[in-house]
Amino acid sequence: MPGEKLRLRVLTPGHRACQGCGQALGVRLALERVEVPFIVANATGCLEVFSTAYPYSSWAVPWIHSLFENTAAVASGISAALRALGRGEVRVIALGGDGGTADIGLQALSGMFERGDDVLYICYDNEAYMNTGVQRSGLTPPYARTTTSPAGRVRLGNVRPKKDMLSIAVAHGVGYAATASIGYPKDLERKVQKAMGRRGPRYLHIHAPCPLGWGFEPEKTVEIAQLAVQTGLFPLVEIEDGVVTGVRKLPKRLPVEEYLKHQSRFAHLFTSEEGRKAIAEIQAIADANVARYGL
Amino acid sequence: MWTVLEGSVAIAEAVRRCRPRVISAYPITPQTHIVEHLARLAADGELDAEVVNVESEHSAASVVLGAVATGVRAYTATSSQGLLLMAEVLYNIAGLRLPVVLTCANRAVSSPINIWNDHQDAMAVRDSGWIQLFAEDNQEAVDLHIQAYRIAELTRLPVMVNVDGFVLTHAYEPVDLPDQEEVDAFLPPFEPKVRLDPDHPLTLGMLAEPHVYMEARYALNEAVLGSKEVILQVQREFQERFGRSSGGLISVDAPEDAEIVFVAMGSVLGTIREAAESLRHRGIRAGVLKVTCFRPFPGEAIASALRGTPRFIVLEKALSMGSGGILANEMRAAFYERDRRAEIISVIAGLGGRDVTVAQIEEVAQAVLQGERGPVFLGLDQRLLAREGTS
Amino acid sequence: MSIHEVRIHGRGGQGAVTAAELLAVAAFQEGFWVQAFPAFGAERTGAPVAAFARISRERIKLRSQVYTPDVVLVLDDTLLHAVDVMSGLKPGGVVIVNTTGTPRDLPLSGDALLYSVPASEIAEAFLGKPIPNTAILGAYAAITGKVKLESIVEAVKRRFPGKAGELNRQAVEEAYRRASELEGYRLPPRATDEAPAPVRPGPALVLTEALVGSPATSLAYPTAGWRTLVPVFDAGKCTGCMLCMVYCPDGVVSQVGPREFVADLDFCKGCGVCAAVCPSDAIVMVRETHRQRTAAR
Numbered sequence: 011m012p013g014e015k016l017r018l019r020v021l022t023p024g025h026r027a028c029q030g031c032g033q034a035l036g037v038r039l040a041l042e043r044v045e046v047p048f049i050v051a052n053a054t055g056c057l058e059v060f061s062t063a064y065p066y067s068s069w070a071v072p073w074i075h076s077l078f079e080n081t082a083a084v085a086s087g088i089s090a091a092l093r094a095l096g097r098g099e100v101r102v103i104a105l106g107g108d109g110g111t112a113d114i115g116l117q118a119l120s121g122m123f124e125r126g127d128d129v130l131y132i133c134y135d136n137e138a139y140m141n142t143g144v145q146r147s148g149l150t151p152p153y154a155r156t157t158t159s160p161a162g163r164v165r166l167g168n169v170r171p172k173k174d175m176l177s178i179a180v181a182h183g184v185g186y187a188a189t190a191s192i193g194y195p196k197d198l199e200r201k202v203q204k205a206m207g208r209r210g211p212r213y214l215h216i217h218a219p220c221p222l223g224w225g226f227e228p229e230k231t232v233e234i235a236q237l238a239v240q241t242g243l244f245p246l247v248e249i250e251d252g253v254v255t256g257v258r259k260l261p262k263r264l265p266v267e268e269y270l271k272h273q274s275r276f277a278h279l280f281t282s283e284e285g286r287k288a289i290a291e292i293q294a295i296a297d298a299n300v301a302r303y304g305l
Numbered sequence: 306m307w308t309v310l311e312g313s314v315a316i317a318e319a320v321r322r323c324r325p326r327v328i329s330a331y332p333i334t335p336q337t338h339i340v341e342h343l344a345r346l347a348a349d350g351e352l353d354a355e356v357v358n359v360e361s362e363h364s365a366a367s368v369v370l371g372a373v374a375t376g377v378r379a380y381t382a383t384s385s386q387g388l389l390l391m392a393e394v395l396y397n398i399a400g401l402r403l404p405v406v407l408t409c410a411n412r413a414v415s416s417p418i419n420i421w422n423d424h425q426d427a428m429a430v431r432d433s434g435w436i437q438l439f440a441e442d443n444q445e446a447v448d449l450h451i452q453a454y455r456i457a458e459l460t461r462l463p464v465m466v467n468v469d470g471f472v473l474t475h476a477y478e479p480v481d482l483p484d485q486e487e488v489d490a491f492l493p494p495f496e497p498k499v500r501l502d503p504d505h506p507l508t509l510g511m512l513a514e515p516h517v518y519m520e521a522r523y524a525l526n527e528a529v530l531g532s533k534e535v536i537l538q539v540q541r542e543f544q545e546r547f548g549r550s551s552g553g554l555i556s557v558d559a560p561e562d563a564e565i566v567f568v569a570m571g572s573v574l575g576t577i578r579e580a581a582e583s584l585r586h587r588g589i590r591a592g593v594l595k596v597t598c599f600r601p602f603p604g605e606a607i608a609s610a611l612r613g614t615p616r617f618i619v620l621e622k623a624l625s626m627g628s629g630g631i632l633a634n635e636m637r638a639a640f641y642e643r644d645r646r647a648e649i650i651s652v653i654a655g656l657g658g659r660d661v662t663v664a665q666i667e668e669v670a671q672a673v674l675q676g677e678r679g680p681v682f683l684g685l686d687q688r689l690l691a692r693e694g695t696s
Numbered sequence: 697m698s699i700h701e702v703r704i705h706g707r708g709g710q711g712a713v714t715a716a717e718l719l720a721v722a723a724f725q726e727g728f729w730v731q732a733f734p735a736f737g738a739e740r741t742g743a744p745v746a747a748f749a750r751i752s753r754e755r756i757k758l759r760s761q762v763y764t765p766d767v768v769l770v771l772d773d774t775l776l777h778a779v780d781v782m783s784g785l786k787p788g789g790v791v792i793v794n795t796t797g798t799p800r801d802l803p804l805s806g807d808a809l810l811y812s813v814p815a816s817e818i819a820e821a822f823l824g825k826p827i828p829n830t831a832i833l834g835a836y837a838a839i840t841g842k843v844k845l846e847s848i849v850e851a852v853k854r855r856f857p858g859k860a861g862e863l864n865r866q867a868v869e870e871a872y873r874r875a876s877e878l879e880g881y882r883l884p885p886r887a888t889d890e891a892p893a894p895v896r897p898g899p900a901l902v903l904t905e906a907l908v909g910s911p912a913t914s915l916a917y918p919t920a921g922w923r924t925l926v927p928v929f930d931a932g933k934c935t936g937c938m939l940c941m942v943y944c945p946d947g948v949v950s951q952v953g954p955r956e957f958v959a960d961l962d963f964c965k966g967c968g969v970c971a972a973v974c975p976s977d978a979i980v981m982v983r984e985t986h987r988q989r990t991a992a993r
Contacts, residue, residue: 023946023960024914028741029967035945047503059512060740065901066917067508067909072501074374075510076367076397083364087327087371088501090355094326094377100503121360195942222741229968232943402906461905499908508909520903
């Protein structure tokens with residue numbers, strides 16, 4: 011069966027991800043079609059927890075989990091060891107969530123970028139600390155409700171914008187940096203192929219909705235991911251050697267409400283005048299993305 | 306070959322002869338000279354190793370973790386705050402059973418900030434699952450590093466070689482550096498069965514739920530306890546090949562009928578030996594018990610040594626805040642478990658580079674013989690404490 | 697000291713922990729000392745989970761887990777195939793299952809009285825959502841008499857202020873009313889050779905150095921028990937676009953013909969993504985009752 015070989019290549023079933031998990035889907039889409047041998051270094055987080063409860067491993071490729079914030083450094087060590095062993099044909103892929111990448115792991119990631127280590131770092135962005143129960147991260151979007159940025163009588167959830175990880179990667183001189191979404195598998199797979207065609211540090215930022223943390227029914231994972239792109243809130247772009255070389259255009263852009271209304275983390279925005287102002291601000295962010303990248 | 310070398314350079318030359326393929330460290334005084342020398346060797350093509358300059362000690366430890374997990378020998382070094390920053394990774398390395406070798410150029414911990422020598426850094430990570438060895442002089446520092454790789458790879462446990470910052474790392478003294486061929490014969494190539502390899506994909510660092518975590522930690526403890534035999538075996542092999550006795554668990558230099566014996570770790574032992582000799586000249590039967598290996602703790606060896614000795618002065622450069630001398634307390638537990646009675650007097654000395662002199666040690670011995678039971682904080686400036694209003 | 701112990705089986709997201717908390721709060725209002733806690737695990741939304749409540753006239757000092765409950769509440773009848781809900785139940789104990797089925801059809805045996813209550817159906821009717829965790833407490837009050845209906849209602853209203861509390865009150869009272877009319881069904885004795893359903897099937901647990909895992913061993917950990925819905929593929933409508941296979945988060949959909957796809961029912965968690973992405977409506981998600989599950993095996 012054509013699907014059979016693929017499915018057993020990287021992440022096998024029997025893992026304990028939630029129903030409709032965007033991250034589990036993201037791993038499949040990103041890694042199943044990588045043809046060259048590779049080693050995975052995985053940060054602490056949902057993915058590590060749901061795929062490796064001893065003695066059941068869902069990994070069919072060599073895989074290591076060390077800690078939360080050191081994944082980029084562990085990947086650097088693997089890369090250095092492979093150089094020492096003369097095994098240049100084996101590649102290194104690091105996986106981390108938004109917290110493990112943009113917050114606690116940013117320092118080690120910066121070191122990995124700056125040293126030019128030969129690692130593809132993939133961030134699975136589900137916009138909060140889901141493994142610990144939906145707490146705000148540096149990649150939580152504005153006005154999203156999390157357990158540590160709740161929507162209350164005087165505050166409308168998270169007040170800060172998403173940290174711009176793509177620009178941070180590019181500012182380090184990373185040769186290939188791109189965003190992708192589980193809602194666009196062909197685009198995602200193409201970007202992984204492109205990244206694997208290069209050497210040195212590379213960065214791929216994958217938007218991966220979380221039914222539990224965002225508050226939508228599990229079957230809507232793909233739809234929600236697509237809506238984030240179609241509203242301009244999560245632009246799909248790729249930047250090679252500092253130059254924007256690929257942008258997914260949005261000829262029929264949707265208003266941000268179409269994305270927000272499906273998710274209980276934004277439900278509080280639809281019940282007050284302040285909420286409507288916040289939606290207008292979120293729309294302005296989408297508009298700015300469109301202007302910035304020419305979506 | 307005998308040469309006069311700075312301690313750091315001697316250590317680096319020993320490490321070089323162990324052929325690490327990945328070296329990663331972050332600058333911190335007084336460890337830096339070691340990795341500077343290794344970096345220079347690599348830059349000159351005299352050492353075939355990847356030198357990974359990282360942005361923190363946390364990442365230095367993580368890089369060597371990743372490298373050893375991929376199947377190559379690796380090396381890192383640090384001190385003080387660097388070791389504390391590594392703490393989380395150190396536990397992880399031990400739990401993953403990765404034979405990393407690390408030099409700790411022992412230094413005080415902050416606050417207050419202080420760059421000088423004591424053992425508070427190493428003691429802070431004593432429960433991590435690392436083997437911890439302490440060097441008395443630069444020759445032993447050289448020898449322990451060569452032994453460390455052998456021990457680590459036989460036991461699949463990480464080894465921390467503790468070398469007193471400045472006192473040893475920055476001191477020039479003669480050392481006998483073994484030839485590369487001799488080291489190669491002593492230390493076979495590193496070929497671990499468990500490693501990250503696409504030809505044999507394994508999963509490392511899995512989640513252990515309550516039904517298996519405790520067994521895993523029990524097994525690690527058993528491995529660390531069991532490493533005592535390996536440490537002794539490697540000591541014997543080393544002596545056979547190099548003709549020197551270094552390493553092991555403990556060593557005793559005391560008269561059979563010693564009435565007072567000093568117990569200590571690291572470079573302060575040299576000064577203690579001078580004091581013991583001086584005391585013997587004055588008719589006091591004094592001796593020295595050196596603890597080379599602090600983890601695994603050689604409780605059995607210590608408690609069965611010098612059975613006739615009625616009192617021990619445990620002089621250590623660390624303390625557990627709110628409890629006391631760590632080595633002293635572990636020694637008391639070892640004695641109690643074996644129903645051995647002796648007086649164990651705890652002396653905290655040399656914190657933050659405070660010098661320890663022969664005269665002070667002799668004075669303590671005299672005081673103990675006259676009934677002082679401690680704990681003693683050696684050389685405390687009582688006038689300063691009074692002025693501070695906390696005496 | 698006599699402690700009344702309750703074990704609540706549910707799925708991640710069904711509110712088993714909340715049910716335990718509400719039960720504890722209700723009993724506390726009546727002057728009991730109480731304790732409620734979840735069984736912590738790595739399983740996620742949909743996975744079988746458990747929560748516990750202890751109720752006693754005296755202060756409860758015990759901190760160990762609950763091994764021999766007096767009462768077992770089951771929030772979802774599909775769990776009966778995934779978990780041994782009878783495990784450790786005291787002889788003569790009570791099992792309350794949220795199901796629309798009748799007691800004698802449920803695959804249970806042992807020395808216990810079984811009650812079936814359509815808690816999801818009641819919740820659906822009053823709350824508009826099939827969340828059974830409050831309604832089943834009404835049934836618990838009626839069947840065990842351990843706590844009063846008013847105490848459950850009070851606890852529920854405190855936890856869910858406003859309209860939600862009022863609707864929950866109605867659901868609790870309806871479940872109480874219906875359960876009051878039930879006779880307990882005495883389960884057939886468990887055959888001595890009847891092994892309990894394995895909770896952790898697969899290879900024996902072996903301690904390796906540093907707990908090194910072998911590749912793809914999770915294939916010995918079926919997650920079928922997480923499922924309440926099952927995808928049904930209509931080959932007649934299928935266009936062979938493969939989106940169901942591409943988008944399955946668990947990678948359990950395979951192509952078996954040009955326009956024919958199947959889900960591996962040992963692992964399918966029933967998330968419904970395949971049906972949602974299917975452009976030709978060739979996949980529908982249907983509720984998998986315990987009887988269908990039994991027939992499928």
